[in-house]
Amino acid sequence: MFFIIYRCIIFVMFSIKNSLHFPTQPIMAHKNETSQNTTVEKSQNNNLPKLFIHGPLKLSSILQPHPSHNFHILNPSPSLPLHQFISTDPHHASDIAAIFCTGLYPLNADILRLLPSLRVIVTSSAGTDHIDLSECRRRGIQVAGVGDLFSDDVADMAVALLIDVFRKITAADRCLRRQLQSASWDFPLGFKLSGKKVGIVGLGRIGLEVAQRLEAFNCIISYNSRNKKPLVSYPFYSTVLDLATNTSILILCCELNNQTRHIINREVMLALGKGGVIVNVGRGALIDEKELLRCLIEGEIGGAGLDVFENEPNVPKEFFALDNVVLSPHAAVLTSESFSGIKQLVEQNLIAFFSNKPLITPVI
């Protein structure tokens, strides 16, 4: 899963900047680091591990250097993408020992080859498909993720979106607030969640957390994933089409890759049926969004709870007129607790690495 978006990036980068303390290192000023650095600064910086922040950042003011920090961040206001930083300032780029990156900013082999000193990558995403892990393995670059830090929050969001669609909660709240009270009080009936057949697409950590929660709602769980899980007793379907045929709810918790892109197509939606509900807490492109819209408008499926979209942050406006859809701005991991967790985990991984200890949440 790759739940890294704008706010996440800002928060985490801000947190790193304000919390990375390597006590054996001197306090450093590292403002306006580019080719204008003085000889003295360069000399001091040579004693510090160099961290590059690899992600989009508009609110650079949040990331102003803090004098109490003793970790050298090469780009405390990272408006410059990594490849541009490399071409602009190859000297500093060649010193980069660590990268903190987000799930939406790739680190492919071509870029990694330009970073000869890189020894560790810490990503704030649960997924790592944006990093060329083969190249990292070949080079001995260690990679840290977030472990299962997000699983609870994402699973909570998936369940909430599901009940919301079934019970028309957001739609009823909207109706009430429009102050059409007599009409609101006659709002259409919802549907019972308990006892429904739920198909989970991708039974990783998040999928299992969703299953645990929905079992407590007396739902009947089955799943599809790359392979049948030997230790899982839920019925397995080898294709999403089979899963959709045998359930009335699909919850998408799988990674996005070439095999899963548009895995929810019109055929799957028709198999799910007119009362069917799709919840997506994975990636927008898991669903053929145009077909989803068509099926929702034509009543070919019953509803959808969407935390992700194909072209974020854009949400197709056609959704806004639909009462059988709940829309969420890629917020599945957006809790203050998960952000505090990322801050700690990124810090802990970097401290561990530069203390020659094992990473806390290693990917490789």
Add this chain to the structure above:
Amino acid sequence: MFFIIYRCIIFVMFSIKNSLHFPTQPIMAHKNETSQNTTVEKSQNNNLPKLFIHGPLKLSSILQPHPSHNFHILNPSPSLPLHQFISTDPHHASDIAAIFCTGLYPLNADILRLLPSLRVIVTSSAGTDHIDLSECRRRGIQVAGVGDLFSDDVADMAVALLIDVFRKITAADRCLRRQLQSASWDFPLGFKLSGKKVGIVGLGRIGLEVAQRLEAFNCIISYNSRNKKPLVSYPFYSTVLDLATNTSILILCCELNNQTRHIINREVMLALGKGGVIVNVGRGALIDEKELLRCLIEGEIGGAGLDVFENEPNVPKEFFALDNVVLSPHAAVLTSESFSGIKQLVEQNLIAFFSNKPLITPVI
């Protein structure tokens, strides 16, 4: 719990009218039954159990008699309240053998005394505080409720409202639909539900279903009720104030009576604290609504998920401006499945009674 509102009444009454089949009885026409009945009709009706529908009903057109019915409903378009029916048509009223009632229409001792032939009351509500059970016992009048028909749906709604408030789902959806996309995408962070301390007020069937669900979210459950439950391992607090002091979430699942009216007052809310969330799926008057509004606006508590209000169907307009509140139009039981269930259960109880069999869901 007393989850009977307008739509419920309409649906159930409609359902009863269209589904009550007592196969040993002849098909009856029973249109415009008042003092204009013919002698022939009266003669035929004397052979049938007389049912009075006791509840508000605007959409009387839905309730037109169906020629295939062989149960005699005295008031197929029940615009006349019971006490008026009794004074208008005492002859037929004295024949009433059965009453189907809703939770909001009382059957106190004064009214029951005017119904000498009454033998059974079937209510569509989980609660029975609207019926004078002592008088029923004294008279040998049997009473049927809905058993635990609503428990799943109400518990689902409680959990959904809780996650919604914590994760700002309805507020974010509203923000997105206003098409303020860049602003929406920067929507404030929510809060993690997992691991939170939840206090359930009223650990009956619905409270236990809520607890079961929230345990799967890794929440820590405790409760307050009239008495400590000997078979329940959750920590018990003898007062709601103690419960609020030791939790950050209160979920109200208890009955409304003189002991529980305004059980959630300012003191309790302050004890719950600034991050605290209250969910009410019981009755509106369990909360001092004016104080709730004040605490929400002043930030003395964090948020609320409200399915019920003190003066339904009126919802105080001050709520509409608040993003830390989710508003639901007394919809906790409003699923098509629960309505089908009521229809069947009311029918089954009446069939059982008039077949001299035990009630399916007896109260007494």
